[in-house]
Amino acid sequence: MIEISHVDKWYSTAFQVLKDCTTNVAKGEVVVVCGPSGSGKSTLIKCVNALEPFQKGDITVDGTKVNDPRTDLPKLRARVGMVFQHFELFPHLKIIDNLCLAQEKVLGRAHDKAVTKGMMLLERVGLKEHAQKFPAQLSGGQQQRVAIARALAMDPIAMLFDEPTSALDPEMISEVLDVMVDLAREGMTMMVVTHEMGFARKVANRVIFMDRGEIVEDAPKDDFFGKPRSDRAQKFLSKILSH
Amino acid sequence: MLGSFDFDVIRRSLPYLFYEGMTFTLTLTALSALGGLIFGTAIALMRLSGYKILGRIAGLYVDFMRSLPLVLVIFWFYFLVPYIGQWLTGASRPISVGAFASSLITFIMFEAAYFSEIMRAGIQSISRGQPAAANALGLTYAQTMRYVVLPQAFRNMLPVLLTQTIVLFQDTSLVYVLSIPDFLGAASKVAQRDGRLVEMYLFAALVYFTISCVASVGVRRLQSRIAIIR
Numbered sequence: 001m002i003e004i005s006h007v008d009k010w011y012s013t014a015f016q017v018l019k020d021c022t023t024n025v026a027k028g029e030v031v032v033v034c035g036p037s038g039s040g041k042s043t044l045i046k047c048v049n050a051l052e053p054f055q056k057g058d059i060t061v062d063g064t065k066v067n068d069p070r071t072d073l074p075k076l077r078a079r080v081g082m083v084f085q086h087f088e089l090f091p092h093l094k095i096i097d098n099l100c101l102a103q104e105k106v107l108g109r110a111h112d113k114a115v116t117k118g119m120m121l122l123e124r125v126g127l128k129e130h131a132q133k134f135p136a137q138l139s140g141g142q143q144q145r146v147a148i149a150r151a152l153a154m155d156p157i158a159m160l161f162d163e164p165t166s167a168l169d170p171e172m173i174s175e176v177l178d179v180m181v182d183l184a185r186e187g188m189t190m191m192v193v194t195h196e197m198g199f200a201r202k203v204a205n206r207v208i209f210m211d212r213g214e215i216v217e218d219a220p221k222d223d224f225f226g227k228p229r230s231d232r233a234q235k236f237l238s239k240i241l242s243h
Numbered sequence: 244m245l246g247s248f249d250f251d252v253i254r255r256s257l258p259y260l261f262y263e264g265m266t267f268t269l270t271l272t273a274l275s276a277l278g279g280l281i282f283g284t285a286i287a288l289m290r291l292s293g294y295k296i297l298g299r300i301a302g303l304y305v306d307f308m309r310s311l312p313l314v315l316v317i318f319w320f321y322f323l324v325p326y327i328g329q330w331l332t333g334a335s336r337p338i339s340v341g342a343f344a345s346s347l348i349t350f351i352m353f354e355a356a357y358f359s360e361i362m363r364a365g366i367q368s369i370s371r372g373q374p375a376a377a378n379a380l381g382l383t384y385a386q387t388m389r390y391v392v393l394p395q396a397f398r399n400m401l402p403v404l405l406t407q408t409i410v411l412f413q414d415t416s417l418v419y420v421l422s423i424p425d426f427l428g429a430a431s432k433v434a435q436r437d438g439r440l441v442e443m444y445l446f447a448a449l450v451y452f453t454i455s456c457v458a459s460v461g462v463r464r465l466q467s468r469i470a471i472i473r
Contacts, residue, residue: 051375078381088376092394101390102380154380 001027001158001189002048007057009043009213017043018054019213025158030190032200032221035210036236041193042085044210045160048191049080062157078106081151085163087143089135095122095146096131099153107154114153121149125179141172148179158189165196195240201225209233249439253446256433264429265450271347271415271425276358276408278351283358288388290363301359308356314417320349321421346418354411361403365396402466409458413451426450 002025009018017040025031033041046052048059050066050073059066064076089098099118103109109117122128125145127138135143144164151159161180165173177199184190184203194200200207200221207224209217209232217224217233228234253260289301308316324345325337332338340348369392377387397404416427424432427447434443 049379051379074378074381074383076381077379080379082376082379084372084376084379086370086372088370088372090373090376090391090395092398102377102382105386105390106381150380 001025001029001062002191003058003060004044004048005058007044007047007054007059009040009047009052009054009056017213018047021057021210021213021215023208023215023218025189025191027189028187029205030184030188030192030203031206031208032204033191033193033208033210034195034197034200034236035216038212039210040213041208041210042162045162045191045193048160049077049082051077051082074106078102078154079157081148081154081156081159083144083147083151083159083161083164085166087135087140087147087167089143089146089150091135093134094131095127095133095135095138098135098146099150102150103153117153118149121152122146124152125149126175139172140168141175144168144172144176145179148176148183152183158191159183161190161192161194163193163195165194197225197237197241209236211236248442249437250442252433252437252439252442256429256443259433260426260429263424264426267343267424268412268415268426271343271350271418272408272412274347275350275354275415276404276411278347279354279358279411280362280404282351282355283360284362284393286355286359287362287366290359291366305356305359308353313353313414314420316353317346317349317417318420320352321345324348342418342421342423346415346421346423350411350415354407357407358404361400361407362396364403365400366392368399369395398469401469402462405462405465406459409455409462412458413455416451 004024005022007018007021010016021044033045035041043052047054048061061076061080064071093101096115096118100114103114103117104111119128119131122131125148127142127145130138165176168176177196181203204221207219207221208215211232216230217228228237286301286304289297292298324340328338328340329336373391374387377391415425418425419428419431430443430447434440
């Protein structure tokens, strides 16, 4: 579904953020990407839907080459859902309109159909009664659930999560993770940048560990948590699992 | 001493002052603000676009307009537009544009320079995550601007845009150099005709002051209301 091969990215000639990154996500697979901050994991996931350009290598999503200048990027992005660290709901639109905007403007769905779909998804994330509110009236956890619903409204073939719980208060993290776990169990293809190792243990098929722009470890979940092969991954795990 | 003044001249000329003069002034203000906002937003988008050349052109335009006195631009434009029109349409003689159209074009172009800077600040005040989220949903650049960025930028900048419009309302009086009967021009005509300069100019000042003042208070109210919503 998502094939990343030999991707290099420089921010300037001096600073290389991604070094020869190669991995893939099969259909229905859940891949968790973790690593210390500044390791390039968010950058990598943003390369998948071309929110970040890269200089070398190839990324293919469902057979479409992301880095081909002839690729219709808006069309490709419409098929890949993305959830951001800071939710990025549109503050000037009501919750339901947040869900309808892209359905109508990108997919060309009729307004009433978009609303029906939107309400269905809001119900699914448990926020149906908030449809007429504005984003600022919702808590962080609620906003992130809306953001997930907004991405799902486009009927994506895969979902990208960029640290979806990092900006949340601790008591709100589980309500977002619950939605993500359900999604994973339904067979959604997911690439998730997160530090939530509990989530990784529960639903991930594979875990990728990145450090300084490199993919250091790319292993099935049990292998990763059982016996990480690299020192750096071991150190990272011992740090974030010690408490 | 007040006995030598004739304030009745104001009452007698009220219909002319307001039906003709104020109507013209308000029409010119509203259309200039609207045109300036649209044109100014386009300039702001040019300046913020990734294309260096577009940005340079827009930057030069803004600097140029802001370095000239408005009266001069109004004056020059009135004489130049017929020739530019001739050149553009290939007509055999300078086309007649009329004082209203000429002053409207002048104000739109002049205000666009100021509005563009306001809109630029407004667009820059939107976090980069917003366009990223819109793009991630598959919205094109134009759709992202139209449905996500510009509505927010406009809302954030509304008080500043309205304040600038109040300044514009006062500036429209400069069309008197083209002897157009805007509100001040109309008052001035009556003043000259009846030899009642003090009365008429005093009244004109009072009217400008009252309208601008009320509008400013309105903007301040609006500002505090917006602040609560956010």
